[in-house]
Amino acid sequence: MVPADRVRDEEQGGIDVSNAELSAGAPPTSTWHMYRAMVGIGVCCGLLIVSVYQVTLPVIERNKAEALQAAIFDVLPGAVTSTTYRLQEPDGFQVSEGKDAGEQLVYAGYDDEHALVGIAVEAHGMGYQDVIRLIYGYSFENDAIVGIRVLESKETPGLGDRIETDPDFLENFKRLDVSLTDDQTTLANAIVPVKHGEKTHPWQVDGITGATISSKAIANILDQSAEFWVPRMHAKRADFEGQE
Amino acid sequence: MATSTKTTTDEFIKGLWKENPVFVQVLGMCPVLAVSNTAINALAMGLATAFVLIMSNIVVSLLRSFIPKEVRIATYILVIATFVTVVDYVIQAISLDLYKALGAFISLIVVNCLILGRAEAFASKNTVVRSTMDGLGMGIGFAFALLCLGAVREILGSGSLFGVELFHDSFQDWVVMVLPSGGFFTLAGWLLLFNWMKQRKAKKEQSAALTLAGEAAQ
Numbered sequence: 001m002v003p004a005d006r007v008r009d010e011e012q013g014g015i016d017v018s019n020a021e022l023s024a025g026a027p028p029t030s031t032w033h034m035y036r037a038m039v040g041i042g043v044c045c046g047l048l049i050v051s052v053y054q055v056t057l058p059v060i061e062r063n064k065a066e067a068l069q070a071a072i073f074d075v076l077p078g079a080v081t082s083t084t085y086r087l088q089e090p091d092g093f094q095v096s097e098g099k100d101a102g103e104q105l106v107y108a109g110y111d112d113e114h115a116l117v118g119i120a121v122e123a124h125g126m127g128y129q130d131v132i133r134l135i136y137g138y139s140f141e142n143d144a145i146v147g148i149r150v151l152e153s154k155e156t157p158g159l160g161d162r163i164e165t166d167p168d169f170l171e172n173f174k175r176l177d178v179s180l181t182d183d184q185t186t187l188a189n190a191i192v193p194v195k196h197g198e199k200t201h202p203w204q205v206d207g208i209t210g211a212t213i214s215s216k217a218i219a220n221i222l223d224q225s226a227e228f229w230v231p232r233m234h235a236k237r238a239d240f241e242g243q244e
Numbered sequence: 245m246a247t248s249t250k251t252t253t254d255e256f257i258k259g260l261w262k263e264n265p266v267f268v269q270v271l272g273m274c275p276v277l278a279v280s281n282t283a284i285n286a287l288a289m290g291l292a293t294a295f296v297l298i299m300s301n302i303v304v305s306l307l308r309s310f311i312p313k314e315v316r317i318a319t320y321i322l323v324i325a326t327f328v329t330v331v332d333y334v335i336q337a338i339s340l341d342l343y344k345a346l347g348a349f350i351s352l353i354v355v356n357c358l359i360l361g362r363a364e365a366f367a368s369k370n371t372v373v374r375s376t377m378d379g380l381g382m383g384i385g386f387a388f389a390l391l392c393l394g395a396v397r398e399i400l401g402s403g404s405l406f407g408v409e410l411f412h413d414s415f416q417d418w419v420v421m422v423l424p425s426g427g428f429f430t431l432a433g434w435l436l437l438f439n440w441m442k443q444r445k446a447k448k449e450q451s452a453a454l455t456l457a458g459e460a461a462q
Binding site: 029033034036037038041042045048049052053056059060063064067152154156158159 | 307310311312313314315318319322323325326329330333334336337339340344347401402417419422423
């Protein structure tokens, strides 16, 4: 496996010198033994990791799908089934079967009479600590965001994480206006954060005292995402109907 | 290290109390402070660490004559990292919420000095049975200590325990307790208690010894 002269070289090399105290008079271990131990254990460890990965993968995928499904129904009140669509510019939206990386996906929710309830869209942006990922529901009927749910955030516990629990803050998203301008190309009013208690228009987000940055971040994430998605979804509303 | 007078039960007990990894040895402070903000996170982290510790102790002591000392640290890390990866997948499969709460700290179990310390100082020199008992004791001791911190922080910081509300609505949460600084406060409190108990015991033994010596002199 290893040429004898090389073994000798390595034995005289750095490894044994640096471990001189550890060896403490004991005869130096042959390189073959070191290789045997490290490679042997490495292979066994690799096999163990691969088998655990294979066993847990379907469960993990199912958990993730269930979590996403629950989030979709959560942000689209009344929805009982959902279909995934991918954005195919400039043609519009198509039903997405597989999961190709880099696709821009939205989830259409339908009620028990197969009528379109709205579209759930994932969005992300920078929060106070790290990226906040959220999903929100857009309703064509109301021209509004009708629910949001934070999927992933590392905001400060007890302060910033109130974006997920504060009832006054969540009240903003029961009906947050995202109506379009007359030419249907952009939002009539940008979603803007305001100080707690100063909300006067339906497109404003009433902030949380003590979580200013986190609540502003949510408003900005929604604004950017809605600016992109709402005109597109509005123009191609027919793509989502009559599918379910 | 282990003297022949020590039974395997002693190896188990010492990690729980006398040489508790957190309260006495003060090892592995990073996860102790970081994920002990709720009792459930603390317990999950403690159990994950305990599992890795027990498994790595078993494997290391099984292979102790097979591993040359020149490459022992690298090999131990390999073994530990494998079990951490296994735990990582298993936690993801059990609960995504829990996985999110523990975050990067699961992967960081690899560098928990407690685990490498036990592998190097104990498992590489002792039989499988003793190493298993040592791992069990240290692991449970670690989980217990985390739970102690997590419970105090959750009760004071969120007014609940294992997610169950304990107090009336009028309870004002001490938000600071679930923040990082609360971890230090709580740890300081527990260390104070443990050291006070240790000192009291030492004093008692000392005075008992003095009385004995005095009686003998008379």
